[in-house]
Amino acid sequence: MKRLFIHIVKSTLPFSLRVELRKLNWKSRYYLQSIAHSTKEKVFCPIEEKEYNCFIPETKGVWSSLISPGNGARSRHRLIWLYLKKNTNIFSGDCSLLHIAPEFCYYGILKSLPKLHYMPGDKMVEGYGKQSGVAYMDLLDLKLDDNSIDYVLCNQVLEHIPDDRTAMKEIYRVLKPGATAIITVPIDENISATYEDFSITSPAEREKHFGQWDHVRWYAKDITERFKEAGFKNVELVRFGEQFSEADYKKYGLCEDLILVAKK
Template sequence: MKTSLVIFFKRVLPFPLRIQLRKLNWRRRYLTEAMLHPAKAPVYCPIAEKEYKCFIPERHDIWPSQISPENGARSRHRLIWLYLKRETGIFKDKCSLLHIAPEHCYFQKLKDLKNLDYMPGDKMVDGYGKQSGVAYMDLLDLKIKDGTIDYLLCNQVLEHIPDDRKAISEIYRVLKPGATAIITVPIDENIKETYEDFSITAPAEREKHFGQWDHVRWYSTDVKDRFEEAGFSVDLVRYGKQFSAEDYVRFGLCDDLLIIAKKNK
């Protein structure tokens, strides 16, 4: 019932209105948290480039996180942003970025970069409303020429796609030789191999088995193999370990693994 209601309201409410409602909710939660549980020292969102008295705790059983009060960025979003800023040429070089299912906290910041040929796209299936400036895009059939993209960013998408190997092969196809894909998926490091069972289709059962009603698998660290099968050179990077203990807390980071997949030249 809850899932059906969420999908219904996402269909009915225009995307800009939904964002405004989210912002009001983030603000309300922030004011409450700042009053009752302020951090010991100011925290900082590197995406918003602002300090706050605290982040908003998200007490999810599987994916606990900390939310930035103005843009809704979660811990993994800030972690990825810092990787993009420090380890790629996206913010300074003349280059192209294909952004699959663009997050609100990134969208306008990346769109405003003068050096960047920014291409945001999303399939916009049930439960995910249409966003102005975002093209319809199917990761299984990208209408993009071979070898034309410098960077690709795709966060928390592949776990929704039954034929993820096809999606990975499409990512490989559109990237230039030497280009990089930055990917995240839910990874359970306690399992030896990726768990998927396509006979499980009911939302409640998918949530039970895969952590969310619209997920079709739990990845293990063997996700690396799927990218290597497509031709990538792959590193699983725990980028949060690059930071001091103080900065880790200040930026509200997490220990998520980033999949850094490079197309061989």
């Protein structure tokens, strides 16, 4: 019933209205959480560059996160943002970025960067309203030239795609030699091999087996081998959160998620 309600809302309400409703939800939850927040330690969203009394705790299924009250950024969003700031020239250089399924918390900032050739794209599958400024884009068939992109940013997408190997090959194809793909997916570090079973098709069974109703696999660390099969020679899983002190880890509301960095 909840999934049906969400589907109806996403397919009928304009994206801009849904964003405003989300903001109201974040704000109301933040005020309630602030009342219950007993410590005096402030937190900081590095995406907004703004201080708050606290983040908003959220738990869904097999994962939990801390939400930034102003933009809805989760722990992994802040972690990836800090990685991009430190390890890429997206924010200062004259380069191109293909951003697959652009997150709301990133989109406005990246779009406004004067030297960045920003290309946000999403498949806009049934039930998802079109986001203004985001092009229709199928990761299995990117309508882009070979060797044309400096960076690809793709967060929490591949676990939805049955033919993920083709998607990886397309990412490789459009990147320039020496360019970089920055990827995140749900990774279960307790399994030795990626788990997928395409006979599992019902939303309830997918949630049971893969952690979410629209996921088709749990990745293991062997995801690096799939990227190497796609053509990448230099593939690394980076636990970027480890470099932060305990105080900074709490201040920024980070997580231990692995970031896959693949260079062409």
